[in-house]
Amino acid sequence: MIHDYLVLSVILFCLGVVGVFARRNFFTVFMSVELMLNASNLAFIAFARLQQNMDGHVLALLIMAVAAAEAALALAVVILLHKQTGKLDTNVFSLLKG
């Protein structure tokens, strides 16, 4: 029972990971990161159930909050990027290298 949740969360996590380096659009990349966070949320909840205590739930909530904050920041960055170059393709932003 629990294991299915875990398997699911792991799958989600892996999807997120693949998304991060497979996709080039900033939005998509960031959504993949969010996906990973949610995967860990799922895991927390599942484990909380397993362990019969509330810490997991607490953490899940906190993670959501943090994710929201990060999202806000990310959007700000998106706006900046778009303002400056009009593009969101991460490959465009490789001025800093070498």
Place this chain on the structure above:
Amino acid sequence: MTNDFMLLFPVILVSLGAIGLMLAATSRCVQIEQAAWACGGLFGFAFLVQLAATLTGDQALYSSLFNDILVVSPFSKAASLVILGCGLFTVCSSLSYFKKNNFSSTEYYSLLLFAASGMLLLTMTRELISTFIALEIMSLAIYILVGYDRDNVLSTEAVMKYLILGAFAGAFLTMGSAFVYGAAGSTKFALIGNFVATTGFLSNPAILAGSFFILVAFLFKAAAFPFHAWVLDVYDGASMPITGFMATALKTAIFAVFANFLLADSGLQQGWVTFLFYIAILSMFMGNFIAIGQNSLKRMLAASGIVHSGYLLIGLVALGSQPVPGSVVAFYLAAYAAGTLGIFSALSYLSGKGEQWKNFDDFKGLAKTKPYTAFAISIFLLSMAGIPPTAGFMGKLYIILAAIQTGQITLAVLGIVSSIVAMWYYLRLIVTMYFHAPERSFAEECPSRIGTVSTLVLVLCVFAISLYPIAL
């Protein structure tokens, strides 16, 4: 409970200050300068308080507060001292930096304070939830600070990269802590430690994977080898003072929590020691090789930061042998912080408008026109290179001693070899500054008094730390 607050006083001070400044920023009447001074003053005050606590405070090795969520240990005290000091000098260098670049505002300083409070928390956390929160408080503030120059494409790019990868790593942290929590049933390091001690480390895949993921997250923040790639670009994009702040305070905080995490139970530390071993070696050498090729000072320093993470990892590997756990790491962090901050505070007023001068060749013949600055920079470089009688040397000596004492002779020797390799790019700048004819008159920089003063103070620190090494 009161005692707890007493011990937490610096953190509280800093975070309240942050909020206060943030509120103050809304009103027009507060000048940026005033904010800066306030911020600096706050850091200074907190520093003194912390110092007093360290010197006079109870010598109990661990005094845990909020039923074991946070712990104040000599190590954490030392680390927070370093962090507060970094904050102070960052403010100073920011002051001189913003004489040339005008994108500062009151929030800038409050964000500094936020980041600092996150770091301070991070040094004390003994529990996964609070670790995560502290980490994020710190990171979010830093993200913003990195991208603070909104009109600058580079800094935007930097923050973009940092944000993605940081969040990526953060996700690993959460996943890892999820697994660990799932296995051990608690998020407190101590209990996890007990669990590992009882059930064993390798037996439980959840613990294994979880601690593994957490490790990855830490290594990312510490910019250790396979997870180092972001550091050059981010440092390069961020503004000088922030780069300095990240290079020192952030690294301190991360290694503090890292050490706590590993200290909590020897089981984990033993389990990961082989990995840390290889990662340390790889970080040192890759860092060096990256640094050789760099022409930009900032990138060189970033790369050398990777190398120093390598050394600190040696310190973590040799954690067991230290009289006071983590003392070596803390000392090395202090030494490294002094040197790095010094260079960045010098660069803050040398790099000119929009950081137009940050390559090696831009500093040809600096010694002719600005002998004292050149001298100071040389001292900092020598400290980072670990030449006596600077602080860096003592740090290196301690690390080597600890490594050998734990029987990690290979590690010690490789560390030495890598520092030999590192000599070149530190000396390179000195050679450029002293032995080449000046190509431009460094007239346009007016070294703000505060900048020079802070640099000078840091020079003194470099020597003071080595000559009177606080017996941690």
Place this chain on the structure above:
Amino acid sequence: MFAHLLSVMIFLPIVAGLILLFAPLSRTTARIVGFGVSLAVLVLSIDVYAGFTATGKLEFVEYIPWIPSLGIAYHLGIDGISLFILMASAVLLPMVYVLFGTREKGYYANLLLVEGAMIGAVCAADLVLFYVFWEVMLLPVFFMLGLYGGPRKIPATLKITLYTIAGSLLMLAALAYLAVQYHALTGEWSFSIEKMGLLDLSGHAAALALFGFMIAFAIKIPLFPFHTWLPDAYTEAPTATTFVLSAIMAKIGVYGVIRVVMPAFEMEFARYALFFAYAGVIGMMYCGLTAIAQKDYKRLLAFSSASHMGIIAVGVFSMNVQALTGTIYQIVAHATSTGVLFLFAGILEERTRTRSINDLGGIASQAPIFALFFAIAMLASVGLPGTSGFIGEFLIILGALKFNVAIGVLTGLSLIIGVCYMLWLFQRVFFEKSKTASERFKDLSPVESLAFVPVILLILVMGIYPHPFLRKIEPSTAQYFAAATPVVAQATTVTPALAADLTTEKN
């Protein structure tokens, strides 16, 4: 005589040097200050010399705990071995200020710094302190070489600096190893050089540590094949730097071997001694042969210096009291002969604006006094009896012969090799018809001559009446062979073999 004499001798020049660096002063003032300070050091050193009673123990000891938790201390003291290097630096350095008057302020400041650092390295009785001074010693050289050096100075600077630091970092690892071993042995932390004598290390790790030390010292000495930084550095460096490097700094490498390596690694040292001795001999011949082919007299002298250092090294590794005493003596002799030759080379360069031997000639007739002094220093460096060079070289050959006949004979070859290139140099520069470059060569001014007279006298006195000097050295060196340490064991395993086939004495 007052307390903390050594500390004063160390920090007076360093502080003065730093002040000079930062204070805006004219070069003449700097020169005068430098001269004054170095004279003061000289006076103090004479005080030390007078007060030194050769007991073989450390004297003038100062002990201030520095890092108690690790047993690191500010611990000074000198014995017969360090005394003479101390004296050499104290006596020789004042000359430089007299001879080279037209240099920058930083030049003199760095000279003061390096003097202090070298004295510190020699007086240090604590490994960490020794290391600190050892490294600090290099920095002024780095700056002098890079700032005031010849045309190809920067590559030379980087080479010597990186090379030397590489060595000393290895030493750092090695001394950390020593400390840890000591901690494991006694349970207390200490870096005191004396206490390291209690260790008798053996095994692979010890061998590694030994080589860590040896590489550091070999680079400094320099011992073949670690000498390749030397020709460039010596040639490009301003004269005073070359002088400091060859006359004193190289000796501190030897000193390190005697003081740190021999007592701590008795077993391993004895095992590898022969190997190192061969390195010394080969270096002696290699550099000696190379010298003959040089077109640049400074380069020639550089190689000759390296060649003589080879002999000194042999003396260290021959492991008997004659050789070791001879080594210390030769150290001073070499400082007063080869070092001084570098000063002459500097004068030559200043006045003829050339470093090529082929451009010179017939100086003997132009400048008799210069030629005379040069000749005396040269004869000392080829070890002619009646000069300081002979005593040391003779003792070393004697000792080497006892240690190993082959080594002894090869060491003896230095008698011939040295003479070949030196005479060649002397012929080309001082004899024959004078060339355009040397036609109007100005002889030493009275002041300059006066500056050289003490050294020249020292060369002769040390050659004719060495006993008082040796009497101060011998107790310290004899100590190494007093107890039945493996070194002695090793040494004595050789001796009977030799003695047996020499004498029919049955006892």
Place this chain on the structure above:
Amino acid sequence: MEHSTFYLGMIPLYPLLGAVCIGLFHVLTCKRWQVPPLVYGLLACVGPAMSFFLALRVFFELRALPLDARFFTYKAFTWFSVGDLHLDMGFLADPLSGLMLLFVTFIGTLIHVYSIGYMSGDKSYAKFFAYMNLFLGSMLILVLGDSPVVMFVGWEGVGLCSYLLISYYSEDRDNVLAGNKAFIVNRIGDLGFVLGMGFLFWAIGSHGFDFLSLKANAHMMTESSILIVCLLLFVGATGKSAQIPLYVWLPDAMAGPTPVSALIHAATMVTAGVYMVARFSFLYVEVAAAGMIVAWIGILTALLAAIFGMFQDDIKKVLAYSTVSQLGYMFAGVGVTAYSAGIFHVFTHAFFKALLFLGAGAVIYVLHHEQNIWKMGGLKKKMPITYCTMLIGALALAGCPPFAGFFSKDEILYSALANGHFFIWLIGVLVAAMTAYYTFRMIFVVFHGQPRDQQAYDHAHEAPLVMTVPLIILAIGALFAGFYNLPAIFGGEQMISHWLAPSVADQHPHDSFLLEFFVIATSVAAFAFGLWVAYKRFGKGAEEPVFTGFARFAYHKFYVDELYDAVFVRPYKAIGAEISEGVEPNMTDAPVTGIARLYMRVGTLVKVLQSGYVRVYAIYMVLGLGIMSFILSQSLN
């Protein structure tokens, strides 16, 4: 001894002080005003004269001592003392050193006097006399030294002075090269000396390293070790005394001023080797083999040099080779353990060879530095005194009875034969004939016949008094020195042999009248034969011959110099050049530079990894993760 021996130390000190005084005086005055040369000349003569008188005193004090304890020493101070090596700066006066002392100081003084005349008009006059005094001082240290090491001090000192004086006319490269050659070749010998001392010390030196205690402890040493030591020391001797294979420097050494050739390269320094062997006689008598080697090397050198001497056309070269040849005799003498005979020959040789050189010097002087005998001729009318004195010298050298050379040479030959070394004797006789031949070849060509260079002849005149007087005195010596050791057969009582007996370990053959008579007869015959041939060919003046075949080969000295040059000098230089051009940069230094270069290369390569694409960075992380977890899984099972 109750009487003070302090003056023993003064003997070498006087000339040394003289040298220092002259040097300082010169250095201080040369800049300001011109000092008349005579001042230096006289100043220089003081030191040697004083030493000579002290030497006389030594001689008489020794005479006064009983035969068995006929020595006394003076220890100036402890020279150095390390471990069980203890050395005093001490001087030993015994019959051997006493005798050497006498004639070294005597001839030295004379030659100083002579030099006043010869060197007049030379620009760096003071330097010359300073060197001469320095030389004499070192020579006296050599003679008086009471331990091998002190002896070595003088040994090298005289080497140095010979170098300085050979390259005295330093404008000319050849002279300087000759000087270098002398110094380096001597150094090769000295290496032998030093190593010899080394072995000697480790054998018995710990019981005291002065000659007396060495002599006392010599019995402890094994045959083999004695042989080693003897041979090594003899290497030193061959260097100093120009024996095979190290004789090559002496002919070139004639580049120096003639008084130098007379004093250093004929009378005193070159005989130091013989003296040293005699000093160590207590070792050489222990092993016959050592003596044999010495003897054979000596006699062969004598032969070789005689052959060369027959074909030289430079008057000083003729004398130089005759010196080498005579030195060969001396070694033959000491080799066959007739030490007193050897020293006796040293003694007589000093007189007549100094005489010959000074005579030649006079000739050269009046002919304005013309040395080629084929440009001279018929000079006997012009300079009768020089002629007579040189004739005496020649007769002495050629071994014509009753001149000095005859007795000493005869003594050597006799003891060679008597000690059963037939072939050494035979070669000796042969060499005697050759000696007579080339000596008189020289005499005839230079003084008889018609002048070959008329114009030079016309300007020729008798040498000044200051030069001729020493000639005369020496001539007297050359005449009568031989009688000091008149063998029994002539009713003499071999004063010198008996005099030396306490300090050298002679092995006297039982005197047999018949044998001795035979030896004398043969050597006289040899002399007569050589003289006759020389007269036949050159007696009535002859033109410069053109050499062919063997003669040509000998004229070029068997091309030995060229051989050495090809075998030793050139390869040495070549190796040096090779190392500095090839090995140093390409092998020794290669690792260092190579590492540096590699390191830069890596630096540039690694830059590529920093591609700047954030995705790539993420991939690094994941890759690292993957690898680590792979390792982890490996470690798990």
